[in-house]
Amino acid sequence: MSNPIGELPQDVLRLLRERADELGLQAEGDESLIEAVLQHDLRVPQPVEQECRRHYDANLDGLRRGDVVEADHILYALTAATPLDALRAHAERRLHDLMAGRADFAELARSESNCPSARLGGNLGQLGREQCVPEFWAELLAHGATGLLPRLVRTRFGLHIVRVHRFEPGSGPPFESVREAIAEHLRERSLLRALRLYAEDLRRQVAA
Numbered sequence: 001m002s003n004p005i006g007e008l009p010q011d012v013l014r015l016l017r018e019r020a021d022e023l024g025l026q027a028e029g030d031e032s033l034i035e036a037v038l039q040h041d042l043r044v045p046q047p048v049e050q051e052c053r054r055h056y057d058a059n060l061d062g063l064r065r066g067d068v069v070e071a072d073h074i075l076y077a078l079t080a081a082t083p084l085d086a087l088r089a090h091a092e093r094r095l096h097d098l099m100a101g102r103a104d105f106a107e108l109a110r111s112e113s114n115c116p117s118a119r120l121g122g123n124l125g126q127l128g129r130e131q132c133v134p135e136f137w138a139e140l141l142a143h144g145a146t147g148l149l150p151r152l153v154r155t156r157f158g159l160h161i162v163r164v165h166r167f168e169p170g171s172g173p174p175f176e177s178v179r180e181a182i183a184e185h186l187r188e189r190s191l192l193r194a195l196r197l198y199a200e201d202l203r204r205q206v207a208a
Helices: 010-023 030-041 049-058 084-099 105-112 116-120 134-143 175-207
Strands: 068-077 123-127 153-155 158-168
Touching (some): 010 030, 049 175, 068 084, 068 105, 084 105, 105 116, 105 158, 134 158
Antiparallel strands (some): 068 158, 153 158
């Protein structure tokens, strides 16, 4: 867990020290003193089992490991000199041609893709999370099946037409093995939210 006190601005830290004097609190070190103030004044709710479970379910894709994808792509590279609207319109026309069966994927990749995989008909081979930029991998997981993706994929490299040959979802860790880490994350998030509200209240008190 990171130290949320270290994220507070100096004027708030000063107000917290003054609050410690007001409460007559003593502790070894500035950080311990401020923690004592926060423990006295703040009531941070502890995450319950249901909340941890909801977080687990909502973030299972990010926790999952072992996904295997085999895919082809056609890359339309985006550079500073490239007009994005014209490039997108061209790539979308090619995607529609593929979806309608008016073009062959491998031939189109060889003639138009700006990736070294063009000579292989756009074939990227077997992919895992580590072999892809996050935005590309996220689209593969969101599609979650084989076949031609029905929309362009935008990454830092440009626009991609993507076809998935094989999709084997991995598995996530059991809830029990990550429950404590999730609870700690939720506690920290609640504490940071409470600290921000507390800091705003302190500022209002000083300004009044």
